[in-house]
Each structure stands twice: as structure tokens, then as C-alpha cells.
Amino acid sequence: MFGAIASLSDLIYPAQCLGCRTLGFSLCPRCTRLWSGRPIYSQLSGVRLLTTTKYSEQVAPIVLAAKERGSLAAREILADSIARSVQALLIESAANPYQALLLNIPSTQSAIRRRGENHSWALLGEVQKCLRRGDKTGQWEISRVSPFQLLRRVKDQSGLDPEERRQNLHMALTVPAEHFPILVSNNVVIVDDVVTSGSTCREAIRALLALGIVPLGVVAACASPTYFPVR
Ligand SMILES: [Zn+2]
Structure with a gap:
């Protein structure tokens, strides 16, 4: 039934690529290639x-659609990318590559109110689903947790330049000691949708290290070109 409704809505509103708005695709072949790299x-x-x-002009609309408009299709694209990276990270560096604790980067309360949902937490839920779908062994144990607390009010990072972002989040996060037992006994992976200046994830790493927890890695769906090797 849902398929029929989707087809009907395609007639009224022809499918448009979420990335570049090409008609006839929910994600066109060119944009699919952008998201399907190793x-x-x-x-x-x-x-x-x-x-x-x-992170580019073609990629940003999908991040925004997931974050600000609650688009499930866009969120699934981000989740698929994150799941592939989490899997690669675990296989390469974890003693037990079937188990991970995904750490949520907290959104500000005002962002959650504006969006009507907690985007980053919902994204982690989609990543869990992706990893479970690809689980051929039945051994995967993927959990999500939100251990970071904001110590003070911070501004929304969008609209700030890199130095303002760094100052905005400097010593802004803490991890309460009650989370120590679960963090120390798991493969801890920090997850974010996009890394631009990197200041949020750096602050998350600092807060974990302050508790003696070394994360296995940070995984983001997309990141500023400065994090990619120059070819
Ligand atoms: Zn496209």
C-alpha cells in the first residue's frame, strides 16, 4: 500500500534527487557515487x-534535509555512509570487531525544539539498523549512548567561523563518571553527521580522555575536504 501511495505522489510531485534536484531520482547516479566511496x-x-x-555543494542539501527537515531518505543516506565506516573501523582496529558503542554528539535544546526531534540520536538509530541489516554472523552488538553533557550554554555552531566554533565549545562538554563502566568496556566510536572545523568532535575527544577513555575513532558521514588526502 505504501508503495502505491509513493507512486501516486511521484506523479503529483516527480521525484527529485535529494542532492542536486535532478528529476526522476530520489538520489541520482552522480550523487550516489559521491556517497558510496570507501x-x-x-x-x-x-x-x-x-x-x-x-562535504560539498552536492552533499550539503542531504545533510540539511536530514537535520532540519527530518527527511528519512536523507537520514538513511547518512546512516549508510556512517555504518560502512564504523564497520571498517571495527574490522581494522578492534579486538572484538562485532561490538561497538556509538556515542551521540548532543544537540542544543533549542535545535531539538526547532527541529521537533533529536536528529543526531535518530541518526544513530538508523546506523544501528544499517549494521544489523548487514549482519551475516548474528554476532553484532551495536548500542548507542549519549554520555556528553553540556557544561554551559553554547551557540549553534552553524554561522560561526572556525575560531569562533573552537571558542564556543572550548571546555563545554563533560562525561559524567557514571558512564565510565560502560565506556571502558566497549569499542567507543564518536559519531557525527558532518565534520567541518572539527571543534565539536575535538571537544568530545577531550571530554572522554579526561575520564581516561580513549575512543576507537570518530566516524562522520561527510567531512570538510581538508580531511581528505591531496591527490
Ligand atoms: Zn543528484
Whole structure:
């Protein structure tokens, strides 16, 4: 039934690529290629950063559609990218590659109110679904947790330049000690939709290290071109 409704809505509103608005596709072949690359490794505060996609004009509309408009199709694209990187990270660097604790980067309360939902938490739920779908062994144990607390009010990072972003989040996050037992006994992976200046993830890494927790890595759906090797 849902398929029939979708087809009817396609007649009224022809499908448009979420990335570049080409008609006839929900994601056109060109944009699909942008999101389907193998994970690229980089570094953030000495921790591995994995991402599949350069943050660009074609990519930004999908990040925004997921974040600001609650588009499930867009969120699934981000989740698929993140899931592939999480899998690569675990296989490459974890003693037990079937288990991970995905760490949510907290949104401000005003962003959650404006969006009507907690986008980053919902995205982690989609990543869990993607990894479970690809689980041929039945061994995967993927959990999500939100251990970071904001110590003070911060501004929304969008609209700030890199230095303002760094100052905005400097010493802004903490991880309460009650989370220590679960964090220390798991493969801890920080997940974000997009890494631009990297200041949010750097602050998350700092807050974890302050508790003695070394994350296995940071995974983002897409990241600024500065995190990609120059060819
Ligand atoms: Zn496209």
C-alpha cells in the first residue's frame, strides 16, 4: 500500500534527487557515487577519523534535509555512509570487531525544539539498523549512548567561523563518571553527521580522555575536504 501511495505522489510531485534536484531520482547516479566511496582515514586530535564523503555543494542539501527537515531518505543516506565506516573501523582496529558503542554528539535544546526531534540520536538509530541489516554472523552488538553533557550554554555552531566554533565549545562538554563502566568496556566510536572545523568532535575527544577513555575513532558521514588526502 505504501508503495502505491509513493507512486501516486511521484506523479503529483516527480521525484527529485535529494542532492542536486535532478528529476526522476530520489538520489541520482552522480550523487550516489559521491556517497558510496570507501572510508577515508584521517586524524582528529590523534584519534582516527573515518568518513566516506567530502562535504560539498552536492552533499550539503542531504545533510540539511536530514537535520532540519527530518527527511528519512536523507537520514538513511547518512546512516549508510556512517555504518560502512564504523564497520571498517571495527574490522581494522578492534579486538572484538562485532561490538561497538556509538556515542551521540548532543544537540542544543533549542535545535531539538526547532527541529521537533533529536536528529543526531535518530541518526544513530538508523546506523544501528544499517549494521544489523548487514549482519551475516548474528554476532553484532551495536548500542548507542549519549554520555556528553553540556557544561554551559553554547551557540549553534552553524554561522560561526572556525575560531569562533573552537571558542564556543572550548571546555563545554563533560562525561559524567557514571558512564565510565560502560565506556571502558566497549569499542567507543564518536559519531557525527558532518565534520567541518572539527571543534565539536575535538571537544568530545577531550571530554572522554579526561575520564581516561580513549575512543576507537570518530566516524562522520561527510567531512570538510581538508580531511581528505591531496591527490
Ligand atoms: Zn543528484
